[in-house]
Amino acid sequence: MEYSFSKSLDALKSSAVREILKLTQGSSVISFSGGLPAEEFFPVAEMKEAFNRVFSQEKKALQYGLTDGYIPLREWIIGRMKQKNMHVGLDNMILTTGSQQVLDLLSRVYLDPGDCVLMENPSYLAAIQLFQSRGVRMIGVEADADGMDLDDLQAKIAAYRPKMVYVVPTFSNPTGKAWSLERRLGLLRICRENNVLILEDDPYGELRFDDSSAAYPTIFSLDEHPNGSAVVYTSTFSKIVAPAVRTGWAMGDVNIIQAMVRAKQAVDLHSSSLDQMGLHELLTHFDLDSHIAKIRKEYRERKEMMHHLLTQQGWEEITWNAPKGGMFFWVELPEDVDAEQLLPYAVKEGVAFVPGAPFYVDTPKRNTLRINFTHADRETMMLGVERFARAVNAYCGQAVR
Numbered sequence: 001m002e003y004s005f006s007k008s009l010d011a012l013k014s015s016a017v018r019e020i021l022k023l024t025q026g027s028s029v030i031s032f033s034g035g036l037p038a039e040e041f042f043p044v045a046e047m048k049e050a051f052n053r054v055f056s057q058e059k060k061a062l063q064y065g066l067t068d069g070y071i072p073l074r075e076w077i078i079g080r081m082k083q084k085n086m087h088v089g090l091d092n093m094i095l096t097t098g099s100q101q102v103l104d105l106l107s108r109v110y111l112d113p114g115d116c117v118l119m120e121n122p123s124y125l126a127a128i129q130l131f132q133s134r135g136v137r138m139i140g141v142e143a144d145a146d147g148m149d150l151d152d153l154q155a156k157i158a159a160y161r162p163k164m165v166y167v168v169p170t171f172s173n174p175t176g177k178a179w180s181l182e183r184r185l186g187l188l189r190i191c192r193e194n195n196v197l198i199l200e201d202d203p204y205g206e207l208r209f210d211d212s213s214a215a216y217p218t219i220f221s222l223d224e225h226p227n228g229s230a231v232v233y234t235s236t237f238s239k240i241v242a243p244a245v246r247t248g249w250a251m252g253d254v255n256i257i258q259a260m261v262r263a264k265q266a267v268d269l270h271s272s273s274l275d276q277m278g279l280h281e282l283l284t285h286f287d288l289d290s291h292i293a294k295i296r297k298e299y300r301e302r303k304e305m306m307h308h309l310l311t312q313q314g315w316e317e318i319t320w321n322a323p324k325g326g327m328f329f330w331v332e333l334p335e336d337v338d339a340e341q342l343l344p345y346a347v348k349e350g351v352a353f354v355p356g357a358p359f360y361v362d363t364p365k366r367n368t369l370r371i372n373f374t375h376a377d378r379e380t381m382m383l384g385v386e387r388f389a390r391a392v393n394a395y396c397g398q399a400v401r
């Protein structure tokens, strides 16, 4: 048999970096590469009890469910979103297999091959892969620590007539930055004026290290909503409960959400109703806010420790950001150092990170890399940074002093 794969598969070709990182799985290599939560904080016992309660409903728990998701969980999320000034009805929201599926479903119903999407640059790697596989043209918008440059956004809207802007405005992946209120409002105003839809991807918004939640209102909450909104908002339980429940959601205008429901029917009928029921049982018997407070405290301490360990190395020409939340440090090596070339040295020493180049939609800054600080416990982190330092010193030598 001669197989004849689709053109879209070309965009999903495995990269050298992914192959190297695959080698590190299940080995003794310490991984700072994934956006992984700390396993010690998974609510295992509470989850077990929740699923036991689901199974006490016997057969009902194992039946097909609704495409847009288990209603009690949707109602629970709607209640929580209200506290963030995001008011939607059941018809304005869909449960999905992680927020990753929101990106996929919205692309299916809103974008055709050749359409243009503006995005931050660097941006979320799996969004880039997804848009690429759909034949969507991606254009990066200039940005600084406060978010997208609004003049460049205006200019690129005029030049490329995009259908959508994709943003991760709160503790972004990969750079960890949080947009200022002014940039959030500016993006919204400009997109409204030009009829460009905003996809606001918000997996990390709850993981802030201080209490200034008011400083980071979601863009969705700043718009009129839900119907007629310029924003489709997505978030997930992956980073605040556990990724394995594969439960995310989207909220937006009823016509967009209902189109996504139709697309989802064709993709997978519905996400696991068992997971959605288990999650709902968990959430109604569990104090999610104090759980999140615990994780935030721990992640802040891990971030500070990672910062301290990196600072101790005394590298003058290596810099990184100071994230106010989320999971990542974005590191810049000296200009002439290629992080992809550094990676094999690091893996040989027993530590992995993700080189920055694949996060760019156009010419990459090859001297960048992303480090996760939430997954490794303190001891592992110390060892990991020691190994990273050995790799940097071996590969870069005096260049970093």
Ligand SMILES: Cc1ncc(COP(=O)(O)O)c(C=O)c1O
Binding pocket: 035, 097, 098, 099, 100, 101, 124, 168, 173, 201, 203, 235, 236, 237, 238, 243, 247, 248
């Ligand atoms: C920016 C961003 N969006 C979406 C996702 C997908 O999350 P999930 O599908 O687990 O909800 C991730 C995961 O790391 C992410 O970093």
